Amino acid sequence: MQQTLNRAESKPKAQIWFVLLDFVFYLLLVAFLAGFALYIYSNRDLIIIDFPILLQGAGATIVISLLSMVLATIFGFIGAMGRLSRFTVFRLIAAVYVEVIRGTPILVQLFLWGFGISALLAQAGFNPHDIAFQMMTVVQSNSLVPSEFIFNAAFYGILGLSFNYGAYMTEVFRAGIESVPRGQTEAALSLGLDSAQGLRRIVLPQAIRITIPPFTNYFITLVQDSALLSTIGGVIELQQLTTALASPLSSEPNKQLFVYIFGALIFLAICYPLALLARYLEARMALAY
Amino acid sequence: MALIQQALPDFLDGTRNTIIYCVSSFSLALLFGLILALMDSSRFVWLKAPARIYIEVIRSTPMIAQIFLIYYGLSALLFDLDVNFPVLNLAQYDNAWVAGIAALTINYAAYEAEVFRAGFLSVERGQTEAALSLGLSSGQNFFRIVLPQAIPLMIPPFVNDLIYMLKDSAVVSVIAGTELTSKLDFWRVHNGSNPIPLFILAMALYLALSLPTSYLARWYEQKLRAAL
Numbered sequence: 001m002q003q004t005l006n007r008a009e010s011k012p013k014a015q016i017w018f019v020l021l022d023f024v025f026y027l028l029l030v031a032f033l034a035g036f037a038l039y040i041y042s043n044r045d046l047i048i049i050d051f052p053i054l055l056q057g058a059g060a061t062i063v064i065s066l067l068s069m070v071l072a073t074i075f076g077f078i079g080a081m082g083r084l085s086r087f088t089v090f091r092l093i094a095a096v097y098v099e100v101i102r103g104t105p106i107l108v109q110l111f112l113w114g115f116g117i118s119a120l121l122a123q124a125g126f127n128p129h130d131i132a133f134q135m136m137t138v139v140q141s142n143s144l145v146p147s148e149f150i151f152n153a154a155f156y157g158i159l160g161l162s163f164n165y166g167a168y169m170t171e172v173f174r175a176g177i178e179s180v181p182r183g184q185t186e187a188a189l190s191l192g193l194d195s196a197q198g199l200r201r202i203v204l205p206q207a208i209r210i211t212i213p214p215f216t217n218y219f220i221t222l223v224q225d226s227a228l229l230s231t232i233g234g235v236i237e238l239q240q241l242t243t244a245l246a247s248p249l250s251s252e253p254n255k256q257l258f259v260y261i262f263g264a265l266i267f268l269a270i271c272y273p274l275a276l277l278a279r280y281l282e283a284r285m286a287l288a289y
Numbered sequence: 290m291a292l293i294q295q296a297l298p299d300f301l302d303g304t305r306n307t308i309i310y311c312v313s314s315f316s317l318a319l320l321f322g323l324i325l326a327l328m329d330s331s332r333f334v335w336l337k338a339p340a341r342i343y344i345e346v347i348r349s350t351p352m353i354a355q356i357f358l359i360y361y362g363l364s365a366l367l368f369d370l371d372v373n374f375p376v377l378n379l380a381q382y383d384n385a386w387v388a389g390i391a392a393l394t395i396n397y398a399a400y401e402a403e404v405f406r407a408g409f410l411s412v413e414r415g416q417t418e419a420a421l422s423l424g425l426s427s428g429q430n431f432f433r434i435v436l437p438q439a440i441p442l443m444i445p446p447f448v449n450d451l452i453y454m455l456k457d458s459a460v461v462s463v464i465a466g467t468e469l470t471s472k473l474d475f476w477r478v479h480n481g482s483n484p485i486p487l488f489i490l491a492m493a494l495y496l497a498l499s500l501p502t503s504y505l506a507r508w509y510e511q512k513l514r515a516a517l
Contacts, residue, residue: 018333025335103452103499104492105459108470112488115477120485224351231353231463239353246361253365260362264354271349 043258050245050259057241058266064158064237065223071162072222076169083174094170101167106160107228113160114232118152128155153234161229165222172214176207209285216278220271227267238266293486296476303472304494310458310468314393315451321394322401329406340402347399353460355396360388360464389461389468397454404450408443409435441513448506452499469494 040047082094101109129148136142145151180203188198230240242263249256328340347355364383371379412435420430459470473491477484 018335022334025338029338099500100492100496103496103503105456105470105495107459107462108473108488108491108495111470111474111477112485112492116484116488220349227351227353228460239351239357242354243357246357250361250365253362253369256365257358257362260354260358264350264358267351267354268346268349272345275345275349 039258043255043262046255046258047262050262053241053245054238054263054266057236057238057263058270060236061223061226061238061267062270064154064161064229064235065219065226068158068161068165068226069219069222071158072165072169072218075162075166076173079166079170080173080177083170084177098167098170101164102171106164106225107231109164110157110160110228110232113156113163114153118156128152149234150236153232154229157229157232157235161222161226164225165218168218169215172211172218173207175214176211177203179210180206213278213282213285216274216281220274220278223271223274224267238263290486292480292483293490296472296487296490299472299476300469300490300494303467303469304498306466307455307458307468308498310389310393310461310466311451311455314390314397314458315454317390317394318397318401318454319447321398322405325398325402326405326409329402330409344399344402347396348403352392352396352457353463356388356392356460356464359383359392359395360385364388385461385464385466388464389458389466393454393458393461396457397450400450400453401447404443404446405439407446408439411442412438445506445510445513448502448509452502452506455495455499455502 079094079097082090083098085091085094127148129145129151132151133142133145136145146154184202184206185195185198188202189195193201226237227239229235229237230243242259246256246259246263249259325340325344328336329344331337360383367379367383371377416434416438417430420434421427425433458468461468462470462474465471469491473487476487480487
């Protein structure tokens with residue numbers, strides 16, 4: 001009893017110190033931000049050269065991510081249809097797809113697409129660059145197609161990225177569709193809709209609400225994982241350009257460090273607003289119904 | 290087949306290194322994650338804000354950028370320091386092992402902090418109130434009441450993150466690590482004509498690590514759901 005009383009008495013005193021530390025923290029934060037601004041300002045000669053290049057890289061990262069997400073959604077939808085199929089063969093194929101892709105690192109899969117499968121298909125005579133070139137020749141704009149090295153790397157990189165995320169999307173869509181009560185489908189069928197109509201008009205509109213928060217979360221990780229494309233060579237995106245700008249500066253360590261920090265800051269500028277959007281959507285979807 | 294037989298010892302060596310990376314980084318990440326989560330749940334801004342900023346920044350940047358930053362950026366700085374202070378000789382510590390484990394730990398501490406936070410929130414507020422009204426201190430309340438109830442709920446997400454870390458440890462291969470993907474990369478470069486069997490071998494080894502773990506997690510989760 002004595003002890004508890006003592007503690008109760010001593011508590012306010014300690015709290016005053018802790019609250020005072022809040023003000024110290026704000027002072028330190030201002031000092032840190034000022035120091036960071038000075039750090040960026042003192043490297044302005046690097047920014048003038050690197051920022052336009054890195055901005056192009058950021059644009060490439062966003063385009064690659066959006067393309068991969070669209071493809072991943074298609075893969076995921078096919079996968080979810082497979083997992084919920086009546087036929088054991090489709091269920092088995094979809095299950096193997098999900099387990100193998102989710103059980104192995106995305107980096108290994110990107111290597112497999114970029115160095116293994118691409119070489120195999122090239123031996124078989126498949127060259128995505130030539131096909132794109134010929135298709136663009138028909139509309140008389142084949143100069144828009146980048147060089148073979150860049151185009152093929154980006155082609156297989158985006159394919160690998162979306163094939164990987166397709167497996168995660170499969171599970172997201174499956175969980176979404178399964179979250180709609182079975183009674184909804186039964187009601188739709190008993191009202192005379194066929195099973196495709198029931199899926200499209202009744203189940204999917206309800207399932208999509210539930211899939212939106214994990215969907216945005218996976219998009220954020222996809223943007224981050226697109227940085228891994230820098231390892232397969234030829235994909236000129238943000239991380240690749242950051243490394244390319246930083247590595248020649250090895251004789252000036254401070255500048256090299258700054259370029260790496262700057263590249264990471266641009267990733268932060270892309271991903272943090274997306275994270276805020278994801279949180280907002282999550283809160284809104286939780287309110288629905 | 291002969292290629293697989295040649296590569297297998299080296300790949301198994303890489304698998305062992307992958308496990309070492311994961312076990313050491315994950316235990317460190319749990320420790321730092323707990324500290325971050327406690328800081329984040331504090332009432333005081335000077336504890337809460339740094340933890341929040343750390344979590345948001347780390348979760349919004351790719352791990353490959355962090356690993357490059359630590360390995361190349363920071364080691365360059367350490368070399369710079371060594372020129373001025375030769376006694377310290379810091380740069381020797383920034384090798385692939387240290388940088389890899391540091392990057393994995395720094396990255397996953399932010400994610401584990403969120404798991405801890407969600408776990409603490411899942412224990413009802415009434416439990417804390419009851420403990421405090423029975424005369425327990427807030428420290429006793431945390432370690433005796435909140436933590437024992439939160440841990441079973443946190444184990445499935447922890448195992449999930451461990452599997453994610455197993456896969457993310459492949460990123461260490463970009464800084465000349467010694468784990469499985471680095472071995473794969475080495476053998477791939479030296480057998481350019483036919484790399485597919487090597488990929489199958491590496492993926493099989495990764496699956497051998499991740500699939501049992503994920504089934505164990507699923508089994509535990511079902512048992513937990515039945516118990517609740």
